[in-house]
Amino acid sequence: MPTILITGASRGIGLESARQYAADGWTVLACCRTPDTASELKAIGGVSVHALDVTDIGAVDRLARSIDQPVDVLMNNAGQNMRPPRGLGDMNYAAWSNLFAVNTLAPFKMIEAFQDHLRRSDRKIVLNVSSVMGSITDTSGGHVAYRSTKAALNMVTKVLAGDLAGDGIIVFSIHPGWVRTDMGGPSAAISPEQSAAGMKKVVESAGAGSNGRFFDWKGDTIAW
Amino acid sequence: MPSVFVTGANRGLGLEFVRQYSADGWRVFAGCRTPGSADALSAIAAETDGRTTLHAIDVSDRAAVQRLALTIDEPIDLLINNAGQMESWDEGFGRIDYAKWEDLLRTNLFGPAWVSHAFAPHIAKSDRRLIAMMTSGLGSITDNRIGGRNPPGKLYLYRSSKAALNMLVSKLSFDLKARGIAVMAMGPGHVQTDMGGPTAKLMPPESITAVRKVLADRTLEHTGRYFFYTGEEYPW
Numbered sequence: 001m002p003t004i005l006i007t008g009a010s011r012g013i014g015l016e017s018a019r020q021y022a023a024d025g026w027t028v029l030a031c032c033r034t035p036d037t038a039s040e041l042k043a044i045g046g047v048s049v050h051a052l053d054v055t056d057i058g059a060v061d062r063l064a065r066s067i068d069q070p071v072d073v074l075m076n077n078a079g080q081n082m083r084p085p086r087g088l089g090d091m092n093y094a095a096w097s098n099l100f101a102v103n104t105l106a107p108f109k110m111i112e113a114f115q116d117h118l119r120r121s122d123r124k125i126v127l128n129v130s131s132v133m134g135s136i137t138d139t140s141g142g143h144v145a146y147r148s149t150k151a152a153l154n155m156v157t158k159v160l161a162g163d164l165a166g167d168g169i170i171v172f173s174i175h176p177g178w179v180r181t182d183m184g185g186p187s188a189a190i191s192p193e194q195s196a197a198g199m200k201k202v203v204e205s206a207g208a209g210s211n212g213r214f215f216d217w218k219g220d221t222i223a224w
Numbered sequence: 225m226p227s228v229f230v231t232g233a234n235r236g237l238g239l240e241f242v243r244q245y246s247a248d249g250w251r252v253f254a255g256c257r258t259p260g261s262a263d264a265l266s267a268i269a270a271e272t273d274g275r276t277t278l279h280a281i282d283v284s285d286r287a288a289v290q291r292l293a294l295t296i297d298e299p300i301d302l303l304i305n306n307a308g309q310m311e312s313w314d315e316g317f318g319r320i321d322y323a324k325w326e327d328l329l330r331t332n333l334f335g336p337a338w339v340s341h342a343f344a345p346h347i348a349k350s351d352r353r354l355i356a357m358m359t360s361g362l363g364s365i366t367d368n369r370i371g372g373r374n375p376p377g378k379l380y381l382y383r384s385s386k387a388a389l390n391m392l393v394s395k396l397s398f399d400l401k402a403r404g405i406a407v408m409a410m411g412p413g414h415v416q417t418d419m420g421g422p423t424a425k426l427m428p429p430e431s432i433t434a435v436r437k438v439l440a441d442r443t444l445e446h447t448g449r450y451f452f453y454t455g456e457e458y459p460w
Binding site: 136 | 322363387395396
Protein backbone atom coordinates (compact mmCIF):
# COMPACT_ATOMS: atom_id res chain seq x y z
CA MET A 1 0.00 0.00 0.00
CA PRO A 2 1.24 3.50 -0.79
CA THR A 3 2.19 5.99 1.90
CA ILE A 4 1.14 9.61 2.26
CA LEU A 5 2.66 12.16 4.60
CA ILE A 6 0.33 15.02 5.51
CA THR A 7 1.29 18.17 7.42
CA GLY A 8 -1.28 20.16 9.36
CA ALA A 9 -3.30 16.98 9.79
CA SER A 10 -5.05 17.79 13.06
CA ARG A 11 -7.96 19.64 11.52
CA GLY A 12 -9.70 20.87 8.41
CA ILE A 13 -8.54 19.59 5.04
CA GLY A 14 -5.51 17.79 6.48
CA LEU A 15 -7.62 15.83 8.95
CA GLU A 16 -10.16 14.89 6.32
CA SER A 17 -7.45 13.84 3.88
CA ALA A 18 -5.90 11.61 6.57
CA ARG A 19 -9.32 10.06 7.12
CA GLN A 20 -9.94 9.39 3.41
CA TYR A 21 -6.49 7.96 2.63
CA ALA A 22 -6.65 5.78 5.75
CA ALA A 23 -10.08 4.51 4.69
CA ASP A 24 -8.56 3.50 1.36
CA GLY A 25 -5.91 1.49 3.17
CA TRP A 26 -2.98 3.84 2.61
CA THR A 27 -0.28 4.19 5.22
CA VAL A 28 -0.85 7.65 6.60
CA LEU A 29 1.90 9.62 8.34
CA ALA A 30 0.02 12.51 9.89
CA CYS A 31 1.92 15.48 11.25
CA CYS A 32 0.60 18.18 13.54
CA ARG A 33 2.06 20.51 16.13
CA THR A 34 0.44 19.01 19.22
CA PRO A 35 -0.70 15.39 18.89
CA ASP A 36 -1.85 15.54 22.52
CA THR A 37 -4.82 17.67 21.55
CA ALA A 38 -5.41 16.09 18.13
CA SER A 39 -8.13 13.76 19.37
CA GLU A 40 -9.99 13.53 16.06
CA LEU A 41 -6.80 12.60 14.21
CA LYS A 42 -5.84 9.99 16.76
CA ALA A 43 -9.33 8.51 16.56
CA ILE A 44 -8.70 7.47 12.94
CA GLY A 45 -7.51 3.88 12.88
CA GLY A 46 -4.19 3.04 11.27
CA VAL A 47 -2.79 6.58 11.14
CA SER A 48 0.59 7.21 12.70
CA VAL A 49 0.70 10.65 14.26
CA HIS A 50 3.91 12.68 14.46
CA ALA A 51 4.53 15.89 16.38
CA LEU A 52 5.89 18.50 13.97
CA ASP A 53 6.06 22.27 13.82
CA VAL A 54 6.84 22.66 10.12
CA THR A 55 8.71 25.92 10.73
CA ASP A 56 11.21 24.13 12.96
CA ILE A 57 13.92 23.21 10.43
CA GLY A 58 15.76 20.91 12.85
CA ALA A 59 12.54 19.12 13.76
CA VAL A 60 11.74 18.49 10.09
CA ASP A 61 15.20 16.95 9.60
CA ARG A 62 14.81 14.81 12.73
CA LEU A 63 11.41 13.56 11.58
CA ALA A 64 12.81 12.69 8.16
CA ARG A 65 15.63 10.70 9.76
CA SER A 66 13.17 8.86 12.00
CA ILE A 67 11.00 7.68 9.10
CA ASP A 68 12.45 4.88 7.07
CA GLN A 69 9.73 3.97 4.63
CA PRO A 70 9.29 5.49 1.17
CA VAL A 71 6.77 8.35 0.92
CA ASP A 72 4.64 8.17 -2.22
CA VAL A 73 2.77 11.39 -1.68
CA LEU A 74 3.90 14.40 0.34
CA MET A 75 0.95 16.67 1.05
CA ASN A 76 2.24 20.05 2.20
CA ASN A 77 -1.01 21.11 3.74
CA ALA A 78 -0.06 23.07 6.88
CA GLY A 79 -0.74 26.73 6.28
CA GLN A 80 -1.87 29.92 7.94
CA ASN A 81 -3.76 33.05 7.10
CA MET A 82 -3.34 36.49 8.64
CA ARG A 83 -6.17 37.39 10.98
CA PRO A 84 -7.43 40.00 10.52
CA PRO A 85 -6.06 40.66 7.03
CA ARG A 86 -4.04 43.87 6.97
CA GLY A 87 -3.07 46.39 4.33
CA LEU A 88 0.34 48.05 4.17
CA GLY A 89 -0.83 50.88 6.41
CA ASP A 90 -1.34 48.71 9.47
CA MET A 91 0.69 45.66 8.45
CA ASN A 92 2.25 43.47 11.11
CA TYR A 93 5.50 42.62 9.35
CA ALA A 94 6.63 40.10 11.95
CA ALA A 95 3.39 38.22 11.29
CA TRP A 96 3.94 38.51 7.53
CA SER A 97 7.43 37.09 7.89
CA ASN A 98 6.07 34.24 10.01
CA LEU A 99 3.46 33.59 7.35
CA PHE A 100 6.25 33.08 4.81
CA ALA A 101 7.93 30.64 7.21
CA VAL A 102 4.77 28.54 7.44
CA ASN A 103 3.33 28.88 3.93
CA THR A 104 6.43 29.07 1.72
CA LEU A 105 9.66 28.04 3.43
CA ALA A 106 8.22 25.08 5.36
CA PRO A 107 6.81 23.26 2.31
CA PHE A 108 10.18 23.67 0.60
CA LYS A 109 12.00 22.36 3.65
CA MET A 110 9.68 19.34 3.79
CA ILE A 111 10.57 18.51 0.19
CA GLU A 112 14.30 18.92 0.86
CA ALA A 113 14.09 16.69 3.92
CA PHE A 114 11.90 14.00 2.34
CA GLN A 115 13.42 13.97 -1.15
CA ASP A 116 14.99 10.54 -0.65
CA HIS A 117 11.75 9.10 0.73
CA LEU A 118 9.99 10.38 -2.38
CA ARG A 119 12.65 9.06 -4.76
CA ARG A 120 12.40 5.59 -3.24
CA SER A 121 8.61 5.51 -3.66
CA ASP A 122 6.51 4.45 -6.63
CA ARG A 123 4.45 7.59 -7.11
CA LYS A 124 6.82 10.45 -6.17
CA ILE A 125 4.13 13.12 -5.87
CA VAL A 126 4.29 16.40 -3.93
CA LEU A 127 1.22 18.55 -3.62
CA ASN A 128 1.70 22.01 -2.24
CA VAL A 129 -1.62 23.18 -0.92
CA SER A 130 -1.75 26.73 -2.22
CA SER A 131 -4.74 28.94 -2.89
CA VAL A 132 -6.40 30.68 -5.78
CA MET A 133 -5.58 33.78 -3.75
CA GLY A 134 -1.98 33.14 -4.74
CA SER A 135 -2.88 33.72 -8.37
CA ILE A 136 -1.35 37.06 -9.38
CA THR A 137 -3.60 37.04 -12.44
CA ASP A 138 -6.55 37.49 -10.08
CA THR A 139 -6.72 41.27 -9.73
CA SER A 140 -9.03 41.60 -6.73
CA GLY A 141 -7.65 43.58 -3.80
CA GLY A 142 -6.70 42.86 -0.21
CA HIS A 143 -5.00 40.05 1.72
CA VAL A 144 -1.58 41.04 0.38
CA ALA A 145 0.37 39.09 3.01
CA TYR A 146 -1.39 35.76 2.57
CA ARG A 147 -1.50 36.13 -1.20
CA SER A 148 2.21 36.92 -1.45
CA THR A 149 3.16 33.79 0.52
CA LYS A 150 1.06 31.64 -1.80
CA ALA A 151 2.44 33.32 -4.95
CA ALA A 152 5.92 32.60 -3.57
CA LEU A 153 4.89 29.00 -2.88
CA ASN A 154 3.66 28.71 -6.46
CA MET A 155 7.05 29.92 -7.67
CA VAL A 156 8.69 27.29 -5.49
CA THR A 157 6.43 24.65 -7.08
CA LYS A 158 7.40 25.77 -10.57
CA VAL A 159 11.14 25.94 -9.91
CA LEU A 160 11.18 22.58 -8.11
CA ALA A 161 9.34 21.03 -11.04
CA GLY A 162 12.25 22.00 -13.27
CA ASP A 163 14.90 20.91 -10.76
CA LEU A 164 13.36 17.55 -9.83
CA ALA A 165 11.84 16.41 -13.13
CA GLY A 166 14.96 14.36 -13.85
CA ASP A 167 14.27 12.34 -10.69
CA GLY A 168 10.71 11.59 -11.78
CA ILE A 169 9.28 13.63 -8.90
CA ILE A 170 6.02 15.41 -9.72
CA VAL A 171 5.34 18.66 -7.86
CA PHE A 172 2.22 20.74 -8.24
CA SER A 173 0.28 23.46 -6.42
CA ILE A 174 -3.34 22.87 -5.63
CA HIS A 175 -6.17 25.16 -4.57
CA PRO A 176 -8.33 23.17 -2.15
CA GLY A 177 -11.40 25.27 -2.83
CA TRP A 178 -13.10 27.60 -0.39
CA VAL A 179 -13.68 25.10 2.36
CA ARG A 180 -15.72 25.16 5.56
CA THR A 181 -12.76 24.94 7.95
CA ASP A 182 -11.40 27.16 10.73
CA MET A 183 -9.59 29.07 7.97
CA GLY A 184 -12.38 29.15 5.39
CA GLY A 185 -15.15 29.96 7.85
CA PRO A 186 -18.69 28.56 8.15
CA SER A 187 -20.10 30.18 5.01
CA ALA A 188 -17.50 28.67 2.64
CA ALA A 189 -18.63 26.92 -0.53
CA ILE A 190 -17.65 23.28 0.01
CA SER A 191 -17.12 20.77 2.81
CA PRO A 192 -13.73 19.34 3.82
CA GLU A 193 -15.01 15.98 2.52
CA GLN A 194 -15.59 17.40 -0.97
CA SER A 195 -12.25 19.20 -1.03
CA ALA A 196 -10.21 16.23 0.20
CA ALA A 197 -11.98 13.82 -2.17
CA GLY A 198 -11.41 16.16 -5.10
CA MET A 199 -7.72 16.61 -4.35
CA LYS A 200 -7.37 12.86 -3.88
CA LYS A 201 -8.68 12.35 -7.41
CA VAL A 202 -6.20 14.90 -8.74
CA VAL A 203 -3.40 12.96 -7.02
CA GLU A 204 -4.67 9.66 -8.45
CA SER A 205 -4.61 10.99 -11.99
CA ALA A 206 -1.29 12.87 -11.61
CA GLY A 207 1.44 12.13 -14.14
CA ALA A 208 4.47 13.80 -15.65
CA GLY A 209 2.15 16.35 -17.28
CA SER A 210 1.05 17.53 -13.83
CA ASN A 211 4.57 18.59 -12.91
CA GLY A 212 4.89 22.31 -12.18
CA ARG A 213 1.19 23.01 -12.62
CA PHE A 214 -1.45 24.80 -10.54
CA PHE A 215 -4.77 22.99 -10.20
CA ASP A 216 -7.91 23.48 -8.20
CA TRP A 217 -9.54 20.66 -6.23
CA LYS A 218 -11.51 19.65 -9.30
CA GLY A 219 -8.37 19.30 -11.40
CA ASP A 220 -8.93 22.45 -13.45
CA THR A 221 -5.89 24.61 -14.19
CA ILE A 222 -5.54 27.98 -12.44
CA ALA A 223 -3.56 30.84 -13.99
CA TRP A 224 -0.44 31.93 -12.12
CA MET B 225 11.43 69.23 -13.86
CA PRO B 226 10.10 65.86 -12.76
CA SER B 227 11.65 64.10 -9.81
CA VAL B 228 12.68 60.51 -9.23
CA PHE B 229 13.66 58.57 -6.15
CA VAL B 230 15.90 55.56 -6.81
CA THR B 231 16.87 52.99 -4.17
CA GLY B 232 20.04 50.91 -4.46
CA ALA B 233 21.53 53.83 -6.42
CA ASN B 234 25.22 53.25 -5.73
CA ARG B 235 25.85 50.61 -8.40
CA GLY B 236 24.45 48.58 -11.25
CA LEU B 237 21.05 49.52 -12.58
CA GLY B 238 20.38 52.02 -9.79
CA LEU B 239 23.52 53.96 -10.62
CA GLU B 240 22.57 53.96 -14.30
CA PHE B 241 19.10 55.30 -13.52
CA VAL B 242 20.70 58.14 -11.58
CA ARG B 243 23.19 58.85 -14.38
CA GLN B 244 20.50 59.04 -17.05
CA TYR B 245 17.87 60.98 -15.13
CA SER B 246 20.55 63.40 -13.88
CA ALA B 247 21.76 63.93 -17.44
CA ASP B 248 18.18 64.71 -18.47
CA GLY B 249 17.94 67.38 -15.80
CA TRP B 250 15.58 65.60 -13.44
CA ARG B 251 15.52 66.19 -9.70
CA VAL B 252 17.07 62.93 -8.50
CA PHE B 253 16.95 61.48 -5.00
CA ALA B 254 19.59 58.78 -4.97
CA GLY B 255 19.22 56.38 -2.07
CA CYS B 256 21.86 53.90 -0.97
CA ARG B 257 23.05 52.37 2.28
CA THR B 258 26.34 54.24 2.63
CA PRO B 259 26.53 57.47 0.58
CA GLY B 260 29.97 58.13 2.11
CA SER B 261 31.51 55.32 0.09
CA ALA B 262 29.37 55.71 -3.07
CA ASP B 263 32.08 57.36 -5.13
CA ALA B 264 30.58 56.86 -8.59
CA LEU B 265 27.27 58.22 -7.37
CA SER B 266 28.89 61.22 -5.71
CA ALA B 267 30.75 62.00 -8.93
CA ILE B 268 27.47 62.12 -10.86
CA ALA B 269 25.78 64.27 -8.23
CA ALA B 270 28.70 66.72 -8.23
CA GLU B 271 27.88 67.67 -11.84
CA THR B 272 24.22 68.52 -11.24
CA ASP B 273 24.22 71.80 -9.33
CA GLY B 274 22.52 70.08 -6.44
CA ARG B 275 19.67 68.57 -8.48
CA THR B 276 20.89 65.08 -7.60
CA THR B 277 21.19 64.42 -3.89
CA LEU B 278 22.37 61.37 -1.97
CA HIS B 279 20.34 59.86 0.85
CA ALA B 280 21.27 57.11 3.26
CA ILE B 281 18.62 54.42 3.09
CA ASP B 282 18.70 50.78 4.07
CA VAL B 283 15.40 49.54 2.68
CA SER B 284 15.38 46.62 5.11
CA ASP B 285 15.18 49.06 8.06
CA ARG B 286 11.56 50.16 8.25
CA ALA B 287 12.04 52.85 10.88
CA ALA B 288 14.94 54.39 8.96
CA VAL B 289 12.86 54.45 5.76
CA GLN B 290 10.08 56.27 7.58
CA ARG B 291 12.50 58.76 9.13
CA LEU B 292 14.00 59.56 5.72
CA ALA B 293 10.54 60.15 4.23
CA LEU B 294 9.86 62.75 6.92
CA THR B 295 12.98 64.72 5.96
CA ILE B 296 11.91 65.10 2.32
CA ASP B 297 9.24 67.66 1.58
CA GLU B 298 9.18 67.67 -2.23
CA PRO B 299 6.85 65.81 -4.57
CA ILE B 300 8.24 62.63 -6.13
CA ASP B 301 6.95 61.82 -9.62
CA LEU B 302 8.55 58.44 -9.95
CA LEU B 303 9.69 56.02 -7.27
CA ILE B 304 11.98 53.27 -8.51
CA ASN B 305 12.24 50.45 -5.99
CA ASN B 306 15.47 49.07 -7.33
CA ALA B 307 17.42 47.86 -4.28
CA GLY B 308 17.46 44.09 -4.15
CA GLN B 309 19.48 41.01 -3.35
CA MET B 310 20.09 37.66 -4.96
CA GLU B 311 21.65 34.47 -3.64
CA SER B 312 24.33 32.72 -5.67
CA TRP B 313 23.43 30.13 -8.31
CA ASP B 314 25.00 27.28 -6.34
CA GLU B 315 22.68 27.72 -3.35
CA GLY B 316 20.14 25.37 -4.90
CA PHE B 317 17.85 22.59 -3.76
CA GLY B 318 19.35 20.80 -0.76
CA ARG B 319 21.57 23.74 0.15
CA ILE B 320 19.03 26.35 1.18
CA ASP B 321 19.82 28.79 3.97
CA TYR B 322 16.44 29.55 5.51
CA ALA B 323 17.62 32.54 7.55
CA LYS B 324 18.97 34.05 4.34
CA TRP B 325 15.62 33.42 2.64
CA GLU B 326 13.88 35.45 5.34
CA ASP B 327 16.47 38.23 5.01
CA LEU B 328 16.08 38.29 1.27
CA LEU B 329 12.30 38.59 1.55
CA ARG B 330 12.84 41.50 3.90
CA THR B 331 15.02 43.35 1.39
CA ASN B 332 13.25 42.38 -1.83
CA LEU B 333 9.63 42.50 -0.65
CA PHE B 334 9.20 44.32 2.64
CA GLY B 335 11.74 46.96 1.59
CA PRO B 336 9.73 48.05 -1.47
CA ALA B 337 6.56 47.90 0.63
CA TRP B 338 8.06 50.16 3.29
CA VAL B 339 9.54 52.63 0.81
CA SER B 340 6.32 52.77 -1.24
CA HIS B 341 4.20 53.30 1.84
CA ALA B 342 6.51 55.92 3.34
CA PHE B 343 6.76 57.90 0.10
CA ALA B 344 3.17 57.53 -1.11
CA PRO B 345 2.32 61.05 0.16
CA HIS B 346 5.20 62.54 -1.87
CA ILE B 347 4.13 60.61 -4.95
CA ALA B 348 0.47 61.52 -4.53
CA LYS B 349 1.28 65.22 -4.74
CA SER B 350 3.39 64.86 -7.92
CA ASP B 351 2.28 65.06 -11.57
CA ARG B 352 3.21 61.58 -12.78
CA ARG B 353 2.47 59.45 -9.72
CA LEU B 354 4.24 56.28 -10.66
CA ILE B 355 5.90 53.48 -8.66
CA ALA B 356 8.12 51.04 -10.54
CA MET B 357 9.13 47.84 -8.79
CA MET B 358 12.26 46.43 -10.37
CA THR B 359 11.40 42.79 -10.37
CA SER B 360 12.91 40.44 -12.92
CA GLY B 361 12.04 38.01 -15.62
CA LEU B 362 13.13 35.50 -12.99
CA GLY B 363 10.02 36.56 -11.05
CA SER B 364 7.72 35.24 -13.77
CA ILE B 365 6.26 31.88 -12.68
CA THR B 366 4.95 31.33 -16.20
CA ASP B 367 8.25 31.95 -17.94
CA ASN B 368 10.25 29.73 -15.62
CA ARG B 369 10.44 26.86 -18.09
CA ILE B 370 12.58 25.19 -20.68
CA GLY B 371 12.49 27.40 -23.75
CA GLY B 372 11.51 30.47 -21.72
CA ARG B 373 13.64 33.57 -21.39
CA ASN B 374 14.88 32.23 -18.08
CA PRO B 375 16.47 28.88 -17.39
CA PRO B 376 14.39 26.67 -15.12
CA GLY B 377 15.55 25.60 -11.68
CA LYS B 378 17.58 27.24 -8.91
CA LEU B 379 17.52 30.71 -7.35
CA TYR B 380 14.57 29.77 -5.14
CA LEU B 381 15.08 32.66 -2.75
CA TYR B 382 15.35 35.33 -5.40
CA ARG B 383 12.62 34.00 -7.66
CA SER B 384 10.12 33.50 -4.83
CA SER B 385 10.83 36.99 -3.48
CA LYS B 386 10.18 38.49 -6.91
CA ALA B 387 6.96 36.49 -7.39
CA ALA B 388 5.86 37.81 -4.00
CA LEU B 389 6.88 41.32 -5.09
CA ASN B 390 4.79 40.90 -8.23
CA MET B 391 1.85 40.04 -5.98
CA LEU B 392 2.57 43.22 -4.01
CA VAL B 393 2.45 45.19 -7.27
CA SER B 394 -0.97 43.76 -8.02
CA LYS B 395 -2.45 44.46 -4.57
CA LEU B 396 -0.72 47.81 -4.04
CA SER B 397 -2.01 48.99 -7.41
CA PHE B 398 -5.50 48.23 -6.16
CA ASP B 399 -4.92 50.14 -2.90
CA LEU B 400 -3.30 53.20 -4.51
CA LYS B 401 -5.64 53.65 -7.46
CA ALA B 402 -7.88 56.05 -5.55
CA ARG B 403 -4.86 58.30 -4.92
CA GLY B 404 -4.05 58.31 -8.62
CA ILE B 405 -0.82 56.37 -8.13
CA ALA B 406 0.13 53.71 -10.67
CA VAL B 407 2.26 50.74 -9.63
CA MET B 408 3.97 48.40 -12.03
CA ALA B 409 6.52 45.61 -12.14
CA MET B 410 9.50 46.09 -14.47
CA GLY B 411 11.85 43.44 -15.78
CA PRO B 412 15.08 45.13 -16.90
CA GLY B 413 16.34 42.09 -18.81
CA HIS B 414 19.53 40.20 -18.05
CA VAL B 415 22.09 42.95 -17.54
CA GLN B 416 25.83 42.93 -16.85
CA THR B 417 25.94 44.07 -13.24
CA ASP B 418 27.32 42.57 -10.02
CA MET B 419 24.03 40.67 -9.84
CA GLY B 420 23.59 39.79 -13.50
CA GLY B 421 27.18 38.61 -13.94
CA PRO B 422 29.67 39.09 -16.78
CA THR B 423 27.88 36.91 -19.34
CA ALA B 424 24.68 38.95 -19.48
CA LYS B 425 23.85 40.20 -22.92
CA LEU B 426 22.68 43.71 -22.01
CA MET B 427 24.77 46.56 -20.67
CA PRO B 428 23.23 48.88 -18.05
CA PRO B 429 22.92 51.90 -20.40
CA GLU B 430 20.88 49.93 -22.97
CA SER B 431 18.65 48.33 -20.37
CA ILE B 432 17.94 51.52 -18.46
CA THR B 433 17.41 53.59 -21.61
CA ALA B 434 14.77 51.05 -22.61
CA VAL B 435 13.20 50.86 -19.13
CA ARG B 436 12.96 54.66 -18.95
CA LYS B 437 11.28 54.72 -22.34
CA VAL B 438 8.70 52.23 -21.12
CA LEU B 439 8.12 54.13 -17.86
CA ALA B 440 7.81 57.45 -19.67
CA ASP B 441 4.44 56.63 -21.19
CA ARG B 442 2.98 54.47 -18.44
CA THR B 443 -0.01 55.89 -16.59
CA LEU B 444 -2.75 54.79 -14.23
CA GLU B 445 -4.24 52.86 -17.12
CA HIS B 446 -1.29 50.43 -16.90
CA THR B 447 -1.37 49.99 -13.15
CA GLY B 448 -0.90 46.53 -11.65
CA ARG B 449 0.87 45.15 -14.71
CA TYR B 450 4.27 43.61 -15.42
CA PHE B 451 6.43 44.92 -18.26
CA PHE B 452 9.65 43.80 -19.84
CA TYR B 453 12.24 46.44 -20.79
CA THR B 454 11.14 46.00 -24.39
CA GLY B 455 7.69 47.27 -23.46
CA GLU B 456 6.07 43.85 -23.91
CA GLU B 457 3.79 42.72 -21.15
CA TYR B 458 5.32 39.92 -19.11
CA PRO B 459 3.21 36.93 -18.00
CA TRP B 460 2.95 36.45 -14.22
